[in-house]
Structures are given as structure tokens and as C-alpha cells.
Amino acid sequence: MTDSAAPDLDDPSHDPADVARAAADRLRELTGVEHFDIALVLGSGWGGAAAHLGEQVAEVSADDVPGFSASGVPGHSGTLRAIRYASDSAGAPDRHALVLGARTHYYEGKGVRLVAHGVRTAAAAGASVIVLTNGCGGLRPEWRPGTPVLISDHINLTADSPIEGATFVDLTDLYSSRLRAVARTVDAGLDEGVYVQFRGPHYETPAEVRMARTIGGDLVGMSTALEAIAARQAGLEVLGISLVTNLAAGISETPLSHAEVIEAGQEAGPRIGALLAEIVRRIDR
Ligand code: 8IG
Numbered sequence: 001m002t003d004s005a006a007p008d009l010d011d012p013s014h015d016p017a018d019v020a021r022a023a024a025d026r027l028r029e030l031t032g033v034e035h036f037d038i039a040l041v042l043g044s045g046w047g048g049a050a051a052h053l054g055e056q057v058a059e060v061s062a063d064d065v066p067g068f069s070a071s072g073v074p075g076h077s078g079t080l081r082a083i084r085y086a087s088d089s090a091g092a093p094d095r096h097a098l099v100l101g102a103r104t105h106y107y108e109g110k111g112v113r114l115v116a117h118g119v120r121t122a123a124a125a126g127a128s129v130i131v132l133t134n135g136c137g138g139l140r141p142e143w144r145p146g147t148p149v150l151i152s153d154h155i156n157l158t159a160d161s162p163i164e165g166a167t168f169v170d171l172t173d174l175y176s177s178r179l180r181a182v183a184r185t186v187d188a189g190l191d192e193g194v195y196v197q198f199r200g201p202h203y204e205t206p207a208e209v210r211m212a213r214t215i216g217g218d219l220v221g222m223s224t225a226l227e228a229i230a231a232r233q234a235g236l237e238v239l240g241i242s243l244v245t246n247l248a249a250g251i252s253e254t255p256l257s258h259a260e261v262i263e264a265g266q267e268a269g270p271r272i273g274a275l276l277a278e279i280v281r282r283i284d285r
Helices: 016-031 049-053 112-124 177-186 206-214 225-233 258-282
Strands: 038-041 055-061 079-085 095-100 129-138 147-156 191-197 219-221 237-247
Touching: 016 055, 016 079, 016 112, 038 049, 038 112, 038 258, 049 079, 049 095, 049 258, 079 258, 095 112, 112 129, 112 225, 129 147, 129 225, 129 258, 147 177, 147 225, 147 258, 177 237, 177 258, 191 225, 191 237, 219 237, 225 237, 237 258
Parallel strands: 038 095, 038 129, 129 237, 147 191, 191 219
Antiparallel strands: 055 079, 079 095, 129 219, 147 237
16 A cells, blocks of 8 residues: 555646655655755666766665656666765865666656656755756767767657646756856867657657758757756756767668667767766866
């Protein structure tokens, strides 16, 4: 039996923000970390990044935190981790990052509340910044598999929103230009692009990829946009970074495979992990 007093994402009369607060309380209890400064969602290819960031203080199974469940996608871990790291600011105390390895994808069909829950929990746990990473398809042939790209904006083609009710949330500068500038202090050569979220889980047809290009897209994927919207609503500053793991359908001659995605991620892992860790250390400069 579940505790009838506990807020529940499955109950439409319960506020998802209350479930996020319950999750944040449980995280404090299980990790011993009272306040998280920043949160990271690690997508395909980014799983090793946490090891570069700092010292792991605690690792919690997603199944032990309200509203979370271990993901069934190979290459995505079902844990939440607390990482202590040294800030780049002189004399600043150590910071704590919450690493969410348990993203729920929209294509899983579990609803937008689960998709947004990690982001909302990060805000409830004290984070003021969230770093959303993903693996995605690239529309620019010069972006070879393994290229990290800063997200400058998105186009949400899910026809859905994580926001319930008549709450009109502004999405100007959603992918913080301040944080993109911080990222470029680490690597001045980082390109930027517009991320197009499709529903998935199938990849696009070549015609859909041409459409994405025509409407102003540079990257195609199955996550991030809905999370970024929820992050803005929760008051988080967003940094989005994509790893181009494959050229989008029709841009390359070869068909897409999840194995190719995993391989590109593994190859790029150490490089992008070190990059991400350095960006995070500089964020509160
Ligand atoms: I990794 O080519 C990855 N995720 N929609 N298209 C979409 N999602 C992706 C792709 C891709 N590659």
C-alpha cells in the first residue's frame, strides 16, 4: 500500500511541484546533502561525465525517490548521484551537483509529469542551474559524430507541454546566453544550434529531417525541449549541450542504429566529460 497522504504524480489532483518537494526531501535524507547548487541530466554519451566532475558523495536508486523509476533504455543509468566539486571561484566553498541519470523520455508514453519530474526535483533540491545534455542527430554535415554542440534554442514538435493549466511561461533566452558564454570560455570552438524535439522513439524520415532544416533546426532528438520548458517554469537557468552521435537520416548514407549512437558516445565520452566538468566548475564564477 502506498501512503495515501504522499503526493503522487499519477493523481491528477496532486500538484507535481509537491511530488518534486517530496523527492527533494528524500534526496536530502538519502544523500546527506542539504542543498544542491546545480543539476545535470546526462543523456546518451554523457554518462561518464560525472566521474570527471568531482567526488561522489552518494548514489541513490531512482526507485527509492518519489516519482522516479529506473529507465529501460540501454546507455541510461537509473540512479541519482550527489557529487561534491571544487568551485572555480577563489575562496568559495565546495559545491554539490545532483546528477540525474534517470531521464524519463516523452516517447515512453508515461506522460509529461514524469518527463519534467527530474527538473522539478532539481529546483526543489536547491539548484539554480540545470545542465541538460543529450545525444542527437546532426543536420550539419561538418558536425561529425562525437561533436558537442551548445543548444541556442529549440523547436518543440511534440505538440505537448509540461505545464498544466493557464500558466503562460516566457521562453525568451531559454538556453541561457550567459551560460553559453561560460561554456565558450572553456572551448571557444563550440558551435551552437537549434534543437528540434521529435516524439520518437523512431528516428526521422529523410523528409522530416529536411523539414527540420527548413524550419530552422540544426539538431534532432527526443528529449530536452520539454525539460527545458519545465526548468524555466521552475526558475532554473538552463544550459543545453548536445552530443551529435549520428548524422540525421538522409544526411548520411548509412541507416541509423542505436549501436552507432552508443559507440559514438563511448568514443567521445572522456573528451566531453572533461569539457562538461570544466564548464560546471566555471559556472558560478
Ligand atoms: I542519439 O537522429 C539520437 N537521438 N530524433 N534523431 C532523433 N533522436 C536522436 C537521433 C536522431 N540520434
